[in-house]
Amino acid sequence: MADLPDVCVVTHPLAAAGENATRSLLDILSAVTGVALVTADLPADSEIRDRHELVELTRKGAGDSITVAALRFLLNQLRMCRVLAGRDEDVVLFYGATSYLLPILFARAVGKTVLVEPRGDVPLTLRIAWEESLPSPVARTLAGLVRALERAGFAAAHGVVTYTPSMAEQLDLDPDATDVYPSGARYVRTDDFDVRTPLAERGRRVGFLGRLDEEKNVRELAAAAKGLPDDVTFTFIGDGDLREWLETELAAEIESGQVEMRGWVDHDDVPAELDRLRLVVLPSEPTEGLPTTILEALACGTPVYATPVSGVPDVVRDGETGFLMDSTDPAAIRRELVAILDREDLPAISRAGRELIEDEYSFEAAQERYRGILQRAVRRRRR
Numbered sequence: 001m002a003d004l005p006d007v008c009v010v011t012h013p014l015a016a017a018g019e020n021a022t023r024s025l026l027d028i029l030s031a032v033t034g035v036a037l038v039t040a041d042l043p044a045d046s047e048i049r050d051r052h053e054l055v056e057l058t059r060k061g062a063g064d065s066i067t068v069a070a071l072r073f074l075l076n077q078l079r080m081c082r083v084l085a086g087r088d089e090d091v092v093l094f095y096g097a098t099s100y101l102l103p104i105l106f107a108r109a110v111g112k113t114v115l116v117e118p119r120g121d122v123p124l125t126l127r128i129a130w131e132e133s134l135p136s137p138v139a140r141t142l143a144g145l146v147r148a149l150e151r152a153g154f155a156a157a158h159g160v161v162t163y164t165p166s167m168a169e170q171l172d173l174d175p176d177a178t179d180v181y182p183s184g185a186r187y188v189r190t191d192d193f194d195v196r197t198p199l200a201e202r203g204r205r206v207g208f209l210g211r212l213d214e215e216k217n218v219r220e221l222a223a224a225a226k227g228l229p230d231d232v233t234f235t236f237i238g239d240g241d242l243r244e245w246l247e248t249e250l251a252a253e254i255e256s257g258q259v260e261m262r263g264w265v266d267h268d269d270v271p272a273e274l275d276r277l278r279l280v281v282l283p284s285e286p287t288e289g290l291p292t293t294i295l296e297a298l299a300c301g302t303p304v305y306a307t308p309v310s311g312v313p314d315v316v317r318d319g320e321t322g323f324l325m326d327s328t329d330p331a332a333i334r335r336e337l338v339a340i341l342d343r344e345d346l347p348a349i350s351r352a353g354r355e356l357i358e359d360e361y362s363f364e365a366a367q368e369r370y371r372g373i374l375q376r377a378v379r380r381r382r383r
Helices: 016-030 066-085 101-109 122-130 136-156 165-170 218-225 243-249 251-256 267-275 292-299 330-341 346-360 363-382
Strands: 007-011 035-039 053-056 091-095 113-117 159-161 205-209 233-237 259-263 279-282 304-306
Touching: 007 016, 007 066, 016 035, 016 091, 016 292, 016 363, 035 066, 066 101, 091 101, 091 363, 101 113, 101 136, 113 136, 113 363, 122 136, 159 363, 205 267, 218 233, 218 243, 218 330, 243 251, 243 259, 251 259, 267 292, 279 292, 279 330, 292 304, 292 346, 304 330
Parallel strands: 007 035, 007 091, 035 053, 091 113, 113 159, 205 233, 205 279, 233 259, 279 304
Antiparallel strands: none
C-alpha cells in the first residue's frame, strides 16, 4: 500500500441501494490503501460503521420541499468543505456526489487530487422523481441545473471514473481521454454469488430483482407478466413504491401462481433467489450506471435480459453473456423472454456470464483496476 495515496470517499446521503455500492467501493479501496468515508444518513445497521473510518455530516433527510432540499444541499456542501479541510488523505473521491461543486473546487484548491465517480445519470433520476410532484417544465429546469453542476464538477476534477466505457459515452465523456478512467466497475463476491444449480436443471422461472418503482419500468414488466405461457412463472423480488400497485394489478396471476411476489430480501439471501431463476429481466430507464443485480446474476450463472443503458452493454454482451432489450413494450418483452427461454444455447451463455465475472469483476480484478486508477491520477496531477 506504500506506493498509493490514502483516499477520502465523499458521497451524498445514502439510501440502502447506495449503501451497498459504497460498501463495495470502500472494500476495494481499503484492500489497496487507507480509506475513510464522508457521508450523511448512513443506515444505522450498516457494516460500514464497523469496517471503515466514518465522518457523518447530518442525519436530516432532504426534506419534502424543493426549497428545503436545496438549502440542505448547500449546507451539506459547506459541511463537506469544513471536513475536507481537516483531512490528511491526498485523494478525494466524490462517489455519486458529482454535482457537489463547492467541495470539489475546495478539495482541489487545498492541494488534493480530486476524482469524481458518477453512479448513474443522477439528473435524469431526479427529473423522473420530480415530475411526479412538479410541473414537467419545472422538473426539467431543476434537473438541468443539477446536470450543469455535474458537468462543472467533471471539468473541475482531475479525473472522472466510470464503471465502463459505455457508461462514459452515455455521460458524454470520451473513454479514451486522459482524464477519464472508464474501468471502475464494482466487484462481485464470487464465493457467495456462485452457480449452485446448473441452468439446465432450473425451471422456467424468470424474474426481476430491484426497487419496484417507475425508474425500473415495473409497470411495463407487470403488463409483460400477463399472458405468459402456463409453464413460465414471473417472480418480482424487491420492494418499493409500486409494490401495492403490483399486487393489485396482478392479483389474478398471483392467485394462480403465475406471478410470485417475494418482497424485500436481505442481500445475503440474494444468491438463493437468483439460483431459482432461469432469466433476470431488467427494463430499466437510462438512469443506471451498472446495476449490481446484473453482475450478481451473471456470477450465479443466471443470464440477463436488459435494456442497453449506460454500462450494461459492456457486461451483457448480446447473445454471448446475456441479451439486450430492443424495446420496453410489454408485448415485445413477453415475446423475447419466451424466445430466450427456448434457446438451446442458454446453458452455454450462463457459463460465459460466470466466466466474465470471474475474469473481470472479481475482487482481485477490482483491486488491480483501482490501483491503476489511483497511480495514474496522482502521476497526471504531478506533471
